[in-house]
Structure formats: structure tokens, C-alpha cells
Amino acid sequence: MTPPRASGGSLRDPSPDALRRLSGAVAATDAAVTDSVPSGQEHPLPLRPELADEVPYGAPQLDVPVLLNVNENPYPPSDAVVATITRRVAEASRGLNRYPDREALGLRADLAEYLAVESGVRLAPEQVWAANGSNEIMVQVLQAFGGPGRTALSFAPTYSMYPEYARDTSTAWVAGRREDDFAIDPVEAAATIAEVRPSVVLLASPNNPTGTALPPETLDAVLAAVDTIDLGGGARPVVVVDEAYGEFRRVGVPSALELLDRHPNLAVSRTMSKAFGLAGARLGYLAASTALVDALRVVRLPYHLSAVTQATARAALEHSDELMAQVGSLRAERDATAAWLRAQRHEGRALDVAESDANFVLFGTFADRHAVWQGLLDCGVLVREVGPDGWMRVSIGTPQEMQAFRTALTEVADLDEEQQ
Numbered sequence: 001m002t003p004p005r006a007s008g009g010s011l012r013d014p015s016p017d018a019l020r021r022l023s024g025a026v027a028a029t030d031a032a033v034t035d036s037v038p039s040g041q042e043h044p045l046p047l048r049p050e051l052a053d054e055v056p057y058g059a060p061q062l063d064v065p066v067l068l069n070v071n072e073n074p075y076p077p078s079d080a081v082v083a084t085i086t087r088r089v090a091e092a093s094r095g096l097n098r099y100p101d102r103e104a105l106g107l108r109a110d111l112a113e114y115l116a117v118e119s120g121v122r123l124a125p126e127q128v129w130a131a132n133g134s135n136e137i138m139v140q141v142l143q144a145f146g147g148p149g150r151t152a153l154s155f156a157p158t159y160s161m162y163p164e165y166a167r168d169t170s171t172a173w174v175a176g177r178r179e180d181d182f183a184i185d186p187v188e189a190a191a192t193i194a195e196v197r198p199s200v201v202l203l204a205s206p207n208n209p210t211g212t213a214l215p216p217e218t219l220d221a222v223l224a225a226v227d228t229i230d231l232g233g234g235a236r237p238v239v240v241v242d243e244a245y246g247e248f249r250r251v252g253v254p255s256a257l258e259l260l261d262r263h264p265n266l267a268v269s270r271t272m273s274k275a276f277g278l279a280g281a282r283l284g285y286l287a288a289s290t291a292l293v294d295a296l297r298v299v300r301l302p303y304h305l306s307a308v309t310q311a312t313a314r315a316a317l318e319h320s321d322e323l324m325a326q327v328g329s330l331r332a333e334r335d336a337t338a339a340w341l342r343a344q345r346h347e348g349r350a351l352d353v354a355e356s357d358a359n360f361v362l363f364g365t366f367a368d369r370h371a372v373w374q375g376l377l378d379c380g381v382l383v384r385e386v387g388p389d390g391w392m393r394v395s396i397g398t399p400q401e402m403q404a405f406r407t408a409l410t411e412v413a414d415l416d417e418e419q420q
Contacts (some may be wrong), residue, residue, distance in 0.1 A: 020336055025099035050167055057161065065380040065402045070358050071208070071245070073277035075326050076398040079315070085315040092311035100307035104130050107310045110317045111285050117320070118247065121257040129293045130305055130313070134244055134271040134284030138165045138202070141267065143238030143299040145200050145238045146171030155184050155299045157387050159208045159242065174198065182210040182354055186221035193225040193237070201226060204242040204258065206249060211356025213253050214241065223263055238292065240267045246356035247275035247327050248334070251356055257287055264289040274359060275327050283313045330359050334396045337361050340406060344415040365390030366413065381405050
């Protein structure tokens with residue numbers, strides 16, 4: 001089995017041992033299925049051709065002391081947050097014999113209120129949509145605006161799931177390129193849009209895996225370019241700015257939410273997995289015009305958002321001030337980590353470190369990054385092989401976890417402190 005490649009040429013699961021385990025599990029499953037079919041009646045499944053030789057998404061899930069590979073918030077919910085979630089879920093549980101509110105209007109109103117405080121942009125609840133993680137949001141966007149004969153465009157390296165969302169919705173995928181500093185050139189972006197004529201443009205800001213935020217002039221250029229494209233009947237391409245890590249952006253870095261009132265074809269997606277520390281709850285949301293949100297309502301599955309998920313998210317939003325206070329400490333730890341990495345030398349040269357507005361830092365470059373990854377793992381620290389060849393990404397953890405990372409990397413990569 002050949003695993004699909006993520007943006008920048010990296011494997012989604014770089015561990016050979018993990019791939020061998022996966023191949024063994026698949027082989028065992030295939031054998032079990034074959035054994036259950038009467039002899040002489042074995043038939044292959046009618047798998048879509050584009051799924052042949054694909055493997056499921058998966059960053060390594062390993063039991064190690066320091067987990068810094070999937071950009072989780074290292075701080076669990078406080079006792080106060082847990083108590084509110086417990087109470088809210090208990091209340092919702094009494095009605096689990098009934099389907100949940102399929103429009104999730106209470107949750108959407110709470111999310112709109114949170115965005116008004118966080119970004120200063122006030123939206124009606126009908127301009128907000130919620131789903132099971134921003135993954136489901138993105139799939140719904142491509143179900144509504146992509147599909148056969150249509151194209152989604154982004155700029156690599158970027159989030160490795162984007163091309164898979166396109167594949168799963170039978171949408172063509174095109175990846176433009178980023179500059180050496182991982183920025184998107186506004187002029188080149190506009191030219192690419194004119195050439196590709198996409199139905200959907202996906203822009204992560206801050207970008208994953210690089211941490212790069214999208215400057216206003218770049219987003220302005222993209223929005224101006226799509227406004228020159230007529231897809232038929234006057235329809236313009238949809239631009240989605242994925243702000244999964246938006247709360248971690250540095251002071252002065254604007255949110256694309258500020259442009260929603262001027263661009264009905266613009267959408268901004270967020271998640272409660274990162275800043276809110278609710279990765280296990282699976283709640284993503286999107287802000288856009290009511291017309292765009294209504295299109296997602298057409299393609300959503302019936303009762304797609306469980307009563308338990310809605311109750312959990314609303315409970316967490318009651319504690320948004322407390323949860324956002326953790327974001328400040330994670331920003332500080334990120335900046336300290338980036339500064340430390342920039343001061344290190346590997347094999348006679350300074351490490352390369354990408355500017356980050358997220359809760360992770362991309363750094364490199366290593367001639368054999370897998371050896372460095374494995375060495376860190378042997379020290380009990382799990383990071384991610386992702387991005388261009390030679391680069392690695394470390395999520396920001398607690399101060400103790402980041403000290404363990406620094407100690408392990410110094411030993412494994414034989415780092416020297418750069419003399420000032």
C-alpha cells in the first residue's frame with residue numbers, strides 16, 4: 001500500500017513501524033473477510049478507483065510522555081468547566097429519546113456572541129453554522145460548491161486534508177505554490193485564480209503546518225481576483241479562510257471576519273478543538289452570509305450535531321474568558337520556543353524557523369528528519385514530520401513539556417547554542 005503524500009511531499013504518517021502495523025491489520029482484515037465468504041465466491045469490493053491504495057488519515061497515536069504532534073491544547077478543562085459541561089450534558093441526556101435541535105440555533109447564537117467579543121464583529125445567529133469539527137464544515141462547503149467538473153484551489157504547503165476533502169467530494173484539486181518564507185504572493189495568487197477558475201479557494205490562516213498568517217493585502221488580492229470570475233449566472237467562487245488557529249494570532253494580526261460584511265462569497269471557519277481545548281468534543285463552526293450558510297444547511301445530514309455535542313460546546317462558551325486566558329500563556333511559550341530554536345545551530349548552520357501565529361512551530365532543516373523524529377520519540381517526545389522535506393513541526397505544550405522537547409532535541413540533533 002502506498003500512503004498518500006501530504007503537502008510539501010511529506011507522508012501523513014511517517015513512521016515505517018506504524019505503516020507496517022497498518023498493513024498487517026489490513027491484511028488480517030482482508031484474510032478474515034475472505035475466510036467468511038464461501039470458497040469460490042470471493043469478489044473484490046467496488047471501490048472507487050481514486051481510493052485504490054489509499055490509507056486512512058492518521059498522525060501517529062503513540063503512548064509517550066510528551067505528545068506534541070497534533071496541535072492539541074495541553075491544558076485539560078478546569079474543574080469549573082467540567083462541572084458546567086457535566087450539568088449541561090445531564091440536562092440534555094434527559095431528552096436523548098428525541099432528536100436534537102437540527103438547526104442548533106442556541107449554539108449558533110452563543111458562537112455569534114463569542115465572535116463579537118473575540119473579534120469585534122457582530123453577526124446574526126443565522127450567519128453562523130456548526131458541525132462535527134471543521135473537517136465536516138469543509139466537506140459540507142465542497143459538497144455545496146464543489147463536485148464533479150469543479151475545482152478547489154489552495155497553496156502548498158498547507159493542511160494535508162484539503163486535497164482529501166476534494167477527493168471525497170469528487171472535486172478536482174489544484175495546489176498553487178507558496179514562497180520560500182511560506183507566504184502567498186498576491187500577484188501570483190491572482191494569476192493562479194484567473195488560470196484555474198476554481199469554485200472554491202481554501203486558505204488556512206494561520207496556515208498549517210507553517211503557522212503563517214495571511215496578510216490583509218493577500219486576502220484582498222484573492223477576493224478581488226475571484227470577483228472577476230463568472231462561474232455561470234453571475235456566480236463567483238467561494239473563498240474559505242480556515243482560522244482553526246485564529247485565537248493564537250499575534251496582536252495586530254486581523255481576522256478575515258472583519259471582511260464578511262463586504263464579501264457575500266467569503267466564509268471563515270473556526271474550531272473549538274484548539275484554543276478552547278475541546279478536541280475530543282469535535283465542534284467546528286463557520287461564519288458567512290446567510291445565503292452561504294443556507295447552502296450548507298441543504299447538504300448537511302439530518303440531525304448532524306448531537307444534543308450532547310451542542311450541550312458541551314455551549315457549556316464551554318460560558319467559560320470563554322477563562323479558556324482564552326490559557327491562549328496568552330501558549331502564545332508566550334510559542335514565541336519562547338521559536339526564539340530558542342533560532343538560537344540553535346545544527347551541523348554548523350542556524351536552524352530555519354518559520355514565523356508562527358499558531359500553537360505550533362515549524363523548524364528545520366535536517367538532512368534526515370526521520371532520524372531526528374525517531375530520536376525524539378526514543379526520548380519520549382512525539383512531534384510531527386510534516387511540511388517540506390527536512391522540516392518538522394512541534395506543537396506547543398506546557399512549560400515542562402517544552403523543556404523536555406528542548407533537552408531531547410539538543411541531544412538528538414547535536415545542537416549548539418549560537419554565540420551572540
